[in-house]
Amino acid sequence: MLPKLMPLSPSKLAITLAILPLTISATYLVYLNHRISRECTISASLRNKKKRINTLPPTLPLPTSLPREVASDESEEWILAHERVVLSRPLHPSALPSYDDNLSTVLTHYVRATMTAFSWTPQAFILRASVGDKGVRETFDTAYILSLDFCEGDRVNGFWKIVYRGEVGGHQGSERVELALDAPDGYKGPVVRGLVVAGVEMRDDGEVVFVNETWMWRREGEAPVLLEGRVGGWLHELLSGWLVMKGVRALTEGKGKSE
Template sequence: MPIPTTFHHSFSLSHHYKLQNLLYYIWPSGTRTARTALAFWGATAATLVIGAPTVHLLLLRRSLGRRTVARRSSRKITGGREGGAPAGDDNHRYENSLVTPTAADLDDGAAAAAAAVLLRETVSSHAISVRDLKPEFLSDGALQIQQQQQQTNGSPPPPPPLPITIHNIDKHGLVNAFLRTTMQSFTRMPHARLVRRMVLRSGDPEASASLEDSYLSDCAFRVGERVCGMYVVAERREEKKKKDEEEGGDATVVVVILRLKPPVGWTGPVVRGLLGIGVVLREGGDEGDGEEEEGRQGGSGSEVRKGGDQEGRVRFVSETVVWRTAEEKPSVLEGRVGGWLHELMVRWFVVKGVEAVTV
């Protein structure tokens, strides 16, 4: 098929040599057959369809990586124990470890086998000042300090602001608000439609209702409450952590543990695991926030910003722990692509949760 040299009376392609040469390479003319042109345009379309979302995900991962830190480990456990340590103990001493499956947890299919595989994924935000939290999470005294800091009278200059400590924070209200946002974000993910459909098919009205925004907005995440169809709150605890060289000032940790427990009548795949959502509130001082992001191959990452003021600081954490028998097929989370996408999703959840509770 020859290249058309005129499109209408006022335009002649013969006078535009550069455009003519360009069209020569993309138009099926001369030796360029229709099959060649079809292959060219098919390859171009495939590149756009696959390449554009991939670039978007890579840019999103880069953006989220500036605001979150991730750790990931996969270990074999034998007889309910992992390398001589209690089952589920990954031998890391860092403040973000929220979930430690007990032998009773692993006895649910995995520990009963000769060997099992346990996967742990932890994603946390960088530490932020408690002064940046929304007013509804501050006590009356802390709220007055925040308001005084925001007032500007011109002269004389305001005195240095008093520090807001972790004792001025509504810890349980904070973790509830963070958890509501992350769970609502989950229900808007594409794969949540499949979960919703399978939960509806199970015929459990409570499980179906737990996927609705109205339910999640009022959920207090008490022990026994169902969340997002697939989870049941198994534990809720508050614990203290003393100051040491690695972790800095004293800390208070509030954790909500959700167990993967499909409703009765569920016919889809069953994954054994726990999800821990929590906040780590650490007193000001010489903090040891120099954590690094570790890659799946033991890689490296950038150092988390350090703080040396007396202000309290808070870190938001999401930890996923799943296990299976050695004979079972690896889960999606264990795959390179599936694991990368799951980590990306959780990073996004954490960032959305932080945005919901900060000013």
């Protein structure tokens, strides 16, 4: 049973904005962890030049919308944390009813499903309650999310804005959507810097891989971001893996929304 939701202090709301996972029982967390470990491959990395730490894979494409000063490999001012979740079992395009010789439509349906699934989590209800603007609250509605094509400038679930849609570096025919954490007008809480990347990648063998990435960054001396913590990072991995599985399930079942 979910605990009763209580008002959040600004510091706790900041953590929520960083996409804390579902508030669920310990038993279900264990079950979910087991299932995700079987169905998803998860990796985490960190770049902290001042401490001489850099575990980011050298071939990993950086998000197009990552600020230049943060993307710079020479900067000691910024600490960059990364999480990548990939569905372990590639799918043949024939298993995807929305496939029409390119992955653009598949990506649209995939992101619709993952964002719809997130909109029904306790965190989404808390975020929705934190904004007063009716138009912003409507971006949490299922009907609104299912109407989106996820083009640059679109806003979804209140606090995410699409800042890039296009090809994935090194993956011909693949496509990704980059969503920046962008607090709506009127929000007075702490600022959280981050990007969520949802991608559909075509492999050389013709099969499709679904990807979810989270990028978070902070200045040297600021409090560690969620992905840097052992517990926070693990919990975030559960949410990311759950969203990937929900999105792919909706696609393979030919449904326009997650259950």
